[in-house]
Amino acid sequence: MxxxxxxxxxxxxxxxxxxxxxxxxxxxxxxxxxxxxxxxxxxxxxxxxxxxxxxxxxxxxxxxxxxxxxxxxxxxxxxxxxxxxxxxxxxxxxxxxxxxxxxxxxxxxxxxxxxxxxxxxxxxxxxxxxxxxxxxxxxxxxxxxxxxxxxxxxxxxxxxxxxxxxxxxxxxxxxxxxxxxxxxxxxxxxxxxxxxxxxxxxxxxxxxxxxxxxxxxxxxxxxxxxxxxxxxxxxxxxxxxxxxxxxxxxxxxxxxxxxxxxxxxxxxxxxxxxxxxxxxxxxxxxxxxxxxxxxxxxxxxxxxxxxxxxxxxxxxxxxxxxxxxxxxxxxxxxxxxxxxxxxxxxxxxxxxxxxxxxxxxxxxxxxxxxxxxxxxxxxxxxxxxEKIAIDDSKFNTVPLDFQTNPIPKLTSQLLGWDTTICRAKEPSMDSLNFPGLLEIKSDPINDDKEISNLESVESTCTSDFKDPVEIEIKVVRSTTTVTQE
Structure with a gap:
């Protein structure tokens, strides 16, 4: 300097x-x-x-x-x-x-x-x-x-x-x-x-x-x-x-x-x-x-x-x-x-x-x-x-039981999929509060039973804030798989 x-x-x-x-x-x-x-x-x-x-x-x-x-x-x-x-x-x-x-x-x-x-x-x-x-x-x-x-x-x-x-x-x-x-x-x-x-x-x-x-x-x-x-x-x-x-x-x-x-x-x-x-x-x-x-x-x-x-x-x-x-x-x-x-x-x-x-x-x-x-x-x-035309309803299926029920939630949170998570407020509860899961239809002879189950689960979800996966298990207990939307 x-x-x-x-x-x-x-x-x-x-x-x-x-x-x-x-x-x-x-x-x-x-x-x-x-x-x-x-x-x-x-x-x-x-x-x-x-x-x-x-x-x-x-x-x-x-x-x-x-x-x-x-x-x-x-x-x-x-x-x-x-x-x-x-x-x-x-x-x-x-x-x-x-x-x-x-x-x-x-x-x-x-x-x-x-x-x-x-x-x-x-x-x-x-x-x-x-x-x-x-x-x-x-x-x-x-x-x-x-x-x-x-x-x-x-x-x-x-x-x-x-x-x-x-x-x-x-x-x-x-x-x-x-x-x-x-x-x-x-x-x-x-x-x-x-x-x-x-x-x-x-x-x-x-x-x-x-x-x-x-x-x-x-x-x-x-x-x-x-x-x-x-x-x-x-x-x-x-x-x-x-x-x-x-x-x-x-x-x-x-x-x-x-x-x-x-x-x-x-x-x-x-x-x-x-x-x-x-x-x-x-x-x-x-x-x-x-x-x-x-x-x-x-x-x-x-x-x-x-x-x-x-x-x-x-x-x-x-x-x-x-x-x-x-x-x-x-x-x-x-x-x-x-x-x-x-x-x-x-x-x-x-x-x-x-x-x-x-x-x-x-x-x-x-x-x-x-x-x-x-x-x-x-x-x-x-x-x-990712695939250009991806059909979520046919993309993934996984059985839900007492051991594997958190897996769709993990998949959703890790991969950003719309499964088993409440992503937005839903004031109208006409169906299950599962934005990413399709409702699995039961046999016609059990329709009345399924409707009553849906109503009971809906009231439980809104009052007790239970895990959505647990609620879904109650509805689809007789079903082998759930389908991601």
Whole structure:
């Protein structure tokens, strides 16, 4: 910086053949506006192209339900779903749509990554200083991972809701579901999301504020240096050069750069803490859900003759088991690389004058996106590969008995199907409060008996708020299967 000892010596004892202001201009530009080598710029271009392709894939996933018909739109085209635990009464669970929300969040995150990469390329590609405020580059840089974080965080809470099913039958999950009430469930994911948004936005805006202050000082300093270079080349006289103003601007710039370093460290450490918490939370929820799915598949294998192991619902649950196993590994790799990136950013922020650290900081922040591309596509696989004309009434059948009755509920909560869940308030109770289950017709000789059973079950559902699956068992006790609508 202009306040360094070598710079002072060059100005006090200049030699006619060496322009001290030219050397000072070169040193200042290395700190304020360095130039990256061509390979580093090519890396930025490559990551930008990758992000543009990810933006296109996100858009394809988001608009796909529009072309799949009304059934696909009903299943997939929503970010949050209101699910009532007690027959359409009380506070609902606001459950994120795992398939769509991660695509929407990754879309916004990729747009910020593109802005950041383009800004870094513009800043570090030319030999001439970039005019105008450069603080907004740091805004994109500071917030680029925020939508991706929220996408993984919210999709994890979609898995949490699926974990509330009591598949094992020991009432352990039932006790957990009573503890994690809809109010608590909604409050936790919403509160944490707001805290993450506010903290990361605060540090990004603080950094942007300092860079906006620095920007005019930097431009004025470069103008003074260029004027000094021209004056020195003409008469070689220090008295005609505003050296005092040069030192003043240089010291001011140096002071604000020193203020900037701890802010970037705090920003990186904040993201580091959030990334570690999210990684631990996501892996824990996935491990719990995989254990539940393994128990369900064990029921299928041990009682294949009695529970119709060839039913499509078992195939879907098995596919979901392998999908979670594979996609969770990729998401964990993305989160792990993000943790390493934040560690690197914490260290690089203490070396603002080193071009190698700044070059690494601009490049490594793009690496987690390499893992998010396949993870995002896997998360949304059902939107992309579901059948165009799907008939829910013929898609899945599963018998309900004392062991397997939670399975349709687990399937609904895990896959987003409309089975055994109260999804909206239904003031008119003309039929059973099962929005996703078709009423199974009995024999004509038992019609009167079935009608009386329906009326009794309806009154029970509205008064005692019993589990819909248990109520359905009372009605279809003599029936072997229920059909998903």
């Amino acid at each position: 202009s306040s360094s000892v070598s710079d002072i010596n060059r100005l006090i004892n200049p030699s006619p053949e060496n322009d001290p202001f030219l050397a000072l201009m070169i040193d200042t530009r290395k700190i304020i506006n360095p130039s990256f080598p061509q390979w580093a710029l090519n890396c930025l271009i490559t990551f930008t192209i990758m992000r543009i392709l990810l933006i296109l894939s996100c858009l394809i996933i988001i608009i796909t339900p529009f072309f799949r018909g009304p059934i696909s739109r009903k299943k997939n085209l929503f970010l949050f779903n209101k699910i009532y635990s007690q027959s359409g009464n009380g506070i609902p669970y606001f459950v994120p749509n795992r398939c769509l929300i991660i695509s929407v969040c990754e879309l916004f995150s990729s747009v910020l990554y593109v802005f950041s990469a383009v800004g870094n390329y513009r800043l570090y590609s030319g030999s001439e200083p970039v005019h105008g405020p450069i603080g907004y580059i740091c805004t994109w840089f500071g917030l680029e991972w925020l939508p991706a974080f929220l996408g993984i965080w919210l999709s994890s809470w979609s898995l949490v809701h699926a974990c509330l099913c009591d598949v094992k039958g020991d009432n352990q999950n039932q006790r957990f579901s009573k503890l994690l009430t809809p109010l608590l469930y909604n409050s936790i994911w919403l509160t944490v999301s707001l805290v993450v948004i506010m903290l990361t936005t605060y540090w990004a805006l603080r950094t942007t504020q300092i860079l906006i202050i620095i920007s005019p000082v930097k431009e004025h300093l470069f103008d003074l240096l260029q004027t000094s270079i021209k004056s020195w080349s003409i008469n070689h006289d220090l008295k005609q050069i505003p050296t005092v103003e040069l030192f003043s601007e240089g010291d001011f710039l140096h002071q604000y750069l020193e203020k900037l370093s701890p802010i970037i460290v705090a920003w990186a450490q904040t993201w580091l803490a959030f990334a570690i918490v999210l990684t631990a939370f996501y892996l824990f929820i996935v491990s719990v859900l995989l254990r539940m799915l393994r128990q369900v598949l064990h029921i299928r294998d041990s009682e294949a003759m009695s529970i119709q192991a060839q039913s499509s619902i078992w195939k879907e649950l098995e596919d979901e088991f392998w999908f979670l196993s594979r996609s969770s590994v990729i998401v964990a790799l993305s989160l792990g690389t993000q943790i390493l990136v934040m560690v690197f950013q914490s260290i690089s922020s203490t070396h603002p004058q080193d071009i190698d650290w700044r070059m690494g900081s601009a490049i490594v922040c793009q690496i987690p996106g390499v893992f998010m591309v396949p993870a995002q596509l896997l998360q949304s696989r059902r939107i992309l590969f």
